[in-house]
Amino acid sequence: MDPDIASLAAMIADPSRAKMLTALLGGRALTATELALEADITAQTASNHLAKLLEKELLVVRKQGRHKYFQLAGEHIARLLESLMVLSHNITSIKTGPNDPSLKMSRVCYDHMAGEVAVALYDALLKQGFILDNIDHCTLSPAGERFFISLGADLTTITTKSRPICRPCLDWSERRSHLAGTLGQWILNDALQKGWAERDLVTRAIHFSPRGKRAFFNCYAIL
C-alpha cells in the first residue's frame, strides 16, 4: 500500500552506514575495507552493512579482481543524503554550513561541485543565458550549447535524455541550488583535468590553486 519509507530510512539510521554513505558522497568509488575504515568497524560488519545497502539499492558495486568498488546508486541517493544533511543541520545546531571553511567554499557533491563557488557558477551561467531553468530541471540554451562546445565539451554525452542537465540539488551550506546533473559533472571534471583545482584526498573539499581559481572565474564570468 504505502511505500515502505521506514526500511529505507533504516538504511541511513545506523551510524556506521551513515558514515559510509557520507564518505561515498565524495563521488569516488571506495572498496569495502576503505569503507570499513571510514566507519571505524571491522571488515566483517562492513560486509554485512554493504550487503544490506546493495539489497536496498542505495549502492551499486563493481568487482575488480579481489576488490569491490562501491558507489552510490545514483544522483537521487546523493540528493536524499544532502537534503537530510540540510535538515539535521538546521535542527541540531544553530550555525549553518560546514565548519571547515574550505568545505564551505567548494566541495564535491557526488559527481559535481557544491559550495559557494558552485552557487556563484550557477548564477553566472543563468545570467549569461547559458542555462534555462524550470522548476525541477534545467536545459542548455542554444547560446549555452555554443559556449560549452567552445570549451571543448562533447555535447552528445552531456545532453542525454535519461538524466537532466541540472537538478535542484540543495546546497547544504548555502541553502541554494547548484549545478548538478551531467553538465555539473562535466564542469567539475574539466576543472580538475585543466589543473585548476584538486580534490582533497581525505575530505570532500576541492582546493583551487590561486591561478586556477582566477582561470575558473574568468572562464565562466563569475563575479
Add this chain to the structure above:
Amino acid sequence: MDPDIASLAAMIADPSRAKMLTALLGGRALTATELALEADITAQTASNHLAKLLEKELLVVRKQGRHKYFQLAGEHIARLLESLMVLSHNITSIKTGPNDPSLKMSRVCYDHMAGEVAVALYDALLKQGFILDNIDHCTLSPAGERFFISLGADLTTITTKSRPICRPCLDWSERRSHLAGTLGQWILNDALQKGWAERDLVTRAIHFSPRGKRAFFNCYAIL
C-alpha cells in the same frame, strides 16, 4: 563535524513512527490517541514516540484542554517524507505512483494539493504567466497578483518573506513538481471552502465533485 543524519533518519526508520508521520502528511493536526490508532500501538508507546519526534523537531504540538494536537514541524519535513516515498517506491516496486486511483489524481500533501490535478494546475499557472519559477522557489508575477486578488485572495498573507510561494515539492506519483508554499495552501483551502472538493476522512485523497472539478479547471484554465 558532519551533521548527524543517522539520528534524523532513525526517527523515520521505526515503522510505528513512519506510520504516524505519513498520517500527518495529510496536513491535519491529530491527537496522540488518533496517532496511536494509526500506528496500531498503545497510547503509552505512542507517547514515547511523540516525545522523541518533538525533541528532534519533526513535529510541533498544540495543547488544547486535555488533548494534544500534533502536526509536522513544517513544509521541509513534508518534503523530506515525500522524497523518501519517491525513492522507496522506485526501489521496492516497479509500477509508479499510488495504487488508489483517487489518490493518484488528487491528494493532500501537508497543506497543499498533489497528484495529477496539482501538476496540471502548476503547468496552467506557468503558461498564463501568473507564476515565475526559479530553480528552488517561484514568485508571483504582477499579472498573477492581479489574478489571485480577483479570486478574493489576501496577498499580504500569501506573499510572506519567511516562506516562498512555491517550492519544488516532488510529486510522489507524477515525479514532477507541484505548487507548494503559501499559494498552494491558499488554493487548496479556497477550493475546499467553495465546495468544489472534499477531503477524504480517512485517506489523503481529495474528492472533486463533477461540477466542482469543472469549476476548478475553468477557474485556473487547466486543459
Add this chain to the structure above:
DNA sequence: CCGATGCTTCGATGAGCAACGAAGTATATT
C-alpha cells in the same frame, strides 16, 4: 466532587540487530 477520558511515567520484557572472533572462499603476489 466523582467517574471518564487523554496523556505521561516507570519498570519489565523481549526482539532485533550491530559488532566481532573464527573460519572459509576467492584473487593476487612471489
Add this chain to the structure above:
DNA sequence: AATATACTTCGTTGCTCATCGAAGCATCGG
C-alpha cells in the same frame, strides 16, 4: 606451490529500544 590480501559466512554476545502493563497526573463532564 605458498603466502598475503580482500571479502564473506557463521555463530555468539551484548546492547539498544520498541512494546506494554500498571500506576500516576491532568482535564472534562456531570
